[in-house]
Amino acid sequence: MATTSPPPPHAYFADLYTFDWSKLSLREPLISVASVAFFLIGGVLIGHPSAGLIAGGGAMTVGFGVNQRIGDSRLWPMIGATLVMCVSTFVGMIAGHNGYALLFTATLWGLNYGLLTSLAPGISWVGQQAAVTLFVCSAFPANPHDALLRSLLTLLGGAVQILVTSVFLHLLPELQTDLLGLPKATQESIAYLYRAAPHPQPPPDPMQFPTFRGIRARYHLWHHRLPHLRGIPTFTYAVRLALTVLAAAETYRRLGMQSGYWVPMTALLVQKPAFAETFNRALMRIAGTLAGAGLATFALAHMHPQPLYLAIGATFFATVGFCTVNVNYGIFSVFLTTYIVFLLSLNQLPGPVIAHRRAACTIAGGLIALAFHVDSLRRQKSALPTG
Template sequence: MDGPTAQWLQRLGAEIAWAYALRLAVALASVLALGVASGRGDLMVPLLLGVFASALAEADDSWRGRLKALAVTLVCFAVVGLGVAGLAARPLALLAALLGCSFVFTLLGAVGGRYRTITAATIILALYAAISEPGAGQALVPAGRVAALLVAGAAWYGLLSVLWSAAAPVLPVRHALSGVYLALGGHLRVKAGMFEPVRGVDLRARRLQLARSNAHVVAALNTAKDAILARTVPGRAPQGALAQLLGLYFIAQDIHERASASHYPYGDWTEVLFHSDVLYRCQRVLHLQGDACTQLAEALRRRRAPEVQAPHGPALADLHASLDWLGRQAQPEWQRPLRSLRAVARNLDRLSTQLATATRPPTEPLRGDTSLLDLAPHSLREAGARVRAQLHVRSALFRHAVRLTLALAAAWGAMQLTDPQHGYWIMMTTLIVCQPTYGATVARLAQRLGGTVLGLVLGWALMRLFPQPAVQALLAVLGGVAFFLTRTQRYTTATAAVTLMVLMLFNHGTGAGYALIVPRLLDTLVGAAIAAAGLLLVLPDWQGRRLGAGAADALAACAAYLRQIVAQYATGRSDDLAYRVARRRAHDADAALTTMLSHMLHEPPWVRRHARAGLDLLGSTHTLLGCLSALGAHRDLQPDPGAHTLPQDDLAGRAAEALAGQIEAVAQALRTHTPPPPGDGSADAWARTLDAAPPALHTEPSLLHLQLAQVCRQMEPLRAAAAQLVQVAPAPAHRHAWKNASK
């Protein structure tokens, strides 16, 4: 089949969202069909809630991993469902069980991402089980059967998920890598803005934008790594399509390092080379390479060969010609920026080579160390150790578990005062709105309220327009599918969809859907208010209190990254696991600091008075990481063995170790909330020594020395930013001071 129809079918088959929607539609529609065919509409609600809970517990994995996760999920669901059923006649005991379930399962999320989704879904299923219990005088489904139906619905959707994973084993990996290259394309275009030779540009704002863009790339890389690890058999190298995708992941890592490289202060380049077009040429190459990454992402998503890439080859040739012309002018003030710009051009050459490699089918198997660091626990002892490590008041997860549990207790009290039989939506709203951070909670609160109002209005209109039960059942299925398709990125729409589904199901089963509109709105308002109050009053986790520790982690990771880089200049380039882990930890810590600051900027003004100091420190740490990335990007530029002299190698090694020690000293000062040790001029002295080091067989200092000198020049701004943060930021709460920690 050719033509537009074939292209549409190919695109439809490549869209992972459509496969997700199809699974949900089959699961929900089959349950509704069973209820209609059997004449037992009372069976539909617990079955549908079981499907919902199972879909919420779903995480990307291989079919074997999903089968294991499904077994764990069903055991958790069965224990919780039967427990709620057994305690239904004893409200206080049921409350204690729900609160214990909330606290314990929230802490179990520390085990890992896969188990975090299972535990969150288990808490929701506990409330589903309570919602589904018959009230006094109601002759509905017996309590034990409710639990069985919840588990049956979960098993049905879980079976569909396992079958889909077996039928399309690597499709999620392709989509994860598509997300990586899409993020890289955006990152390269943001990086191009740093080369704009315009006076008066706010470089500080652009550095912060670059840091946020880098955080998106890091998150996409971690998602892709987890997808690959989930499908890799321990001790066995990936084969076939998975091996090809692993190669694309390694290429993306290298492109990320090269895109992060910072070779020189951009503002100085603008002043010295203001009348030249060379910076515009750098900017154009980066834009075109960003477009090439975006094209590669689209090709991966649609499962087809990449189209002709953007013409960055001629643009690179023009850049080299411009650099050669500037070099022939022999202007003394141009020599320093030209040395760095030549390094930029070499870096862009290699980035172009990597893009070309990514667009060609592999002709030989992967070489070298292809292992990935698996952070998942591999025994009950490791899992238990992770949970025990969270049992202190300084742990963000522990604070969230306590806060959520007490908020649910307050929601239970509000339910008893308003509607003991049907007021569980108050607890459900509190559970969903109460997030670990202030900014996330406020955003979720607004989305939940807006989506609920929108869903109620839409549901009222549709019930009047389509009173037929069959149409309302179809609308319920569509609402459920829309909820899962939009819940991660457009939560307002997702809330409206699930509200519509609930209205349609309730009206389909009882014919009294209109009577649910006002109670549902009031329950949502009360639950959201309780979640907001809990966040402010119970162990609030203000991000500003963690800013120093987050910056310290970023700097310590940079020091370890620097040591790995310089060691490879002595031994030769090798993208082995140790180097890749050090590089990834440095970028992960930088992304975590960026995310922390982003959350802090959404907190109340009285707790973020030191936001300016935090942003300055983020700019300094991200600039430092850029200088280190430039060092890492050029590890393959090794002179001939005879060009090395022991003094030069020793000079670089001693300078790198001294710099790593100074970076770690600043990190320790931030961790202990004390002013960093004052600069003694040694960093500037190292910079002058490295700049003046005689070349080996070249006519200019080695790139290693030039970049190490750039790192030296970052130390004073880094110390100043750290000292400013320590001076204006509040001290972290004492580990035993519960009262002070909650202020």
């Protein structure tokens, strides 16, 4: 029986030096960055840079959704991301990064993202943003009032981004239709996952029972349902991803530092079904982060760290990040890191310290993701021809 040989060593590095400049564009990045600039620079000018930072961060993330699709819609991914980021912001801040609540929520969000990868890329991208937002906001534990305020600022940033994008891309007539159709699209996605996992008999309807029996019926529904999740194509990957995120979140929790959220975030973003994919993503993420940290440190050392200059610098690197997101993951990571260092410097955090911590946490997250592919390496080794 023929065996599949592992890819040659140089193949692991191919994505590092492959640049698809045909995907470089200016129109959509300039549209997306307009909302980011509005919040970052506007927040400084009105004397509320922290609020501008939060709303601008939401606008930045949602702006990447213009490259996604759910069905024929370019707006559904952006709308979905805005809503899940609002929820994840609240949950992440309530969970915090010092308790076991982080481990539970991080694992659940990671599992959810892994399962959603069996659906359209636009849907899984929304799940990814939910998990990333949870990790970021866990670094800022707060009471429900402050968590709700930050959630609303994130919602505002995403909403403005959607509106600006709809106007300049002439999608405004579709916006109302997409908003009204979002519940149906969500139902269909859930139904797809349910159908993908076969079950021998229809589960009982909890609504047919009184309260006590309803609770017991719900338990039996999930009791019969969970074993059949294995029928979902990405179930194995989802479990591996959840375990990866759990290990990374525990590392983050034990580090006890605010910047530690880069550990589970990196682990989530680079973990892919195949080892070669994970290796490539981890390598590019680490290399890009190190380069971006160096660039940000150099830039901050040669400029006046005034809030207005920091906001303009963050806007510039956000623009370049939007432009290069589809060109090469490594170069995108360079500009994304520099943008985030400038962004967090607006919150009066020392830029060089942010850059160095991010680099260290990114390396840790990448190594954790690779460690969960030990089984893949063992299978590849056993598949090599002998003699």
